[in-house]
Amino acid sequence: DAGVIQSPRHEVTEMGQEVTLRCKPISGHDYLFWYRQTMMRGLELLIYFNNNVPIDDSGMPEDRFSAKMPNASFSTLKIQPSEPRDSAVYFCASRSPGLAGTGELFFGEGSRLTVL
Amino acid sequence: DQQVKQNSPSLSVQEGRISILNCDYTNSMFDYFLWYKKYPAEGPTFLISISSIKDKNEDGRFTVFLNKSAKHLSLHIVPSQPGDSAVYFCAAGAGTGRRALTFGSGTRLQVQP
Numbered sequence: 001d002a003g004v005i006q007s008p009r010h011e012v013t014e015m016g017q018e019v020t021l022r023c024k025p026i027s028g029h030d031y032l033f034w035y036r037q038t039m040m041r042g043l044e045l046l047i048y049f050n051n052n053v054p055i056d057d058s059g060m061p062e063d064r065f066s067a068k069m070p071n072a073s074f075s076t077l078k079i080q081p082s083e084p085r086d087s088a089v090y091f092c093a094s095r096s097p098g099l100a101g102t103g104e105l106f107f108g109e110g111s112r113l114t115v116l
Numbered sequence: 117d118q119q120v121k122q123n124s125p126s127l128s129v130q131e132g133r134i135s136i137l138n139c140d141y142t143n144s145m146f147d148y149f150l151w152y153k154k155y156p157a158e159g160p161t162f163l164i165s166i167s168s169i170k171d172k173n174e175d176g177r178f179t180v181f182l183n184k185s186a187k188h189l190s191l192h193i194v195p196s197q198p199g200d201s202a203v204y205f206c207a208a209g210a211g212t213g214r215r216a217l218t219f220g221s222g223t224r225l226q227v228q229p
Contacts, residue, residue: 004159033216042122042221043160043205056216091159103148103209103217107159 002026004108006092012114018080021111023092024073031095033105034067034077038088046090049075061086082115089113119143120208122220130228135193137223139206142187146208150217151180151191154203163204164191196227 005024013019025032033048047057049069057067064083069075079086089112093105121140129135139149147168152160166173166180166189173180179192193200206220 035219040221041118043207043219045216045218048216093159102165103150103207104162104165105160105217107152107161109157109159 004092004094004106006090006108006111008111009109010112010114012116013082014116015083016081017115018078019082019086019113019115021077021090021092021113023075023077023108025075025092025094026096026106027073028096029094029106030072030097032069032075033093033095034075035091035093035107036088037091037110043091046077079113082113084115087113087115118221119146120206120218120220122204122206122223124223125221126224126226128226128228129196131198132195135191135196135200135225135227137191137193137204137206137225139189139191139220140187141189141208143208143210143218144187145210146218147211148209149180149182149189150207150209151178152205152207152219154205154222160205193225196225198227198229201225201227 007022034046035043045059047067052069067077089110091110093107150165151163153163154160164175164178166182182189203222203224205222207217209217
């Protein structure tokens with residue numbers, strides 16, 4: 001069974017450009033999470049969805065960040081306009097309904113974003 | 117304010133010895149805790165977890181200890197192996213799992229052959 005799939009794996013862009021990161025969760029998983037990894041803050045939660053509905057977006061840094069989940073098999077995280085301080089690794093994770101009690105998440109390999 | 121703290125950014129141990137990774141939390145609502153392991157250029161993978169009703173959970177070479185009164189948990193790896201070299205994240209959750217996990221900043225473990 002395929003794991004969480006993220007694209008692109010690497011993205012280098014210039015300040016002010018729009019960036020779109022994509023995620024395909026594991027089939028049957030009902031929760032989807034976007035996390036960002038930085039040296040200073042470790043893994044910080046940006047937003048998460050349950051059954052395609054955003055539940056908590058309080059971690060989204062600014063209005064420049066937006067996320068959507070149009071269906072159960074696809075989500076996007078968009079940054080517009082991008083800034084150098086957005087440079088980080090962005091992870092998508094999903095969770096099985098059967099593991100809700102344990103909280104165990106399955107992560108993708110991440111999208112490394114560099115904003116010049 | 118970080119609710120889950122890993123105060124040691126790095127740790128180096130000799131192969132065969134014990135590795136002890138520590139984690140502190142501030143939110144008394146957390147009732148389950150997990151450790152994740154992350155290799156470079158890969159996503160974090162689940163390692164071991166513990167519920168707040170327990171004070172110890174063991175899985176092979178990995179044992180997690182929970183001290184609720186001190187709001188502290190630790191991960192013990194015995195014996196440590198070079199393949200254990202990775203970044204370890206502590207995570208905590210509250211409620212029935214309907215909420216997201218809160219992660220610490222990670223500890224980089226290096227096991228020297």
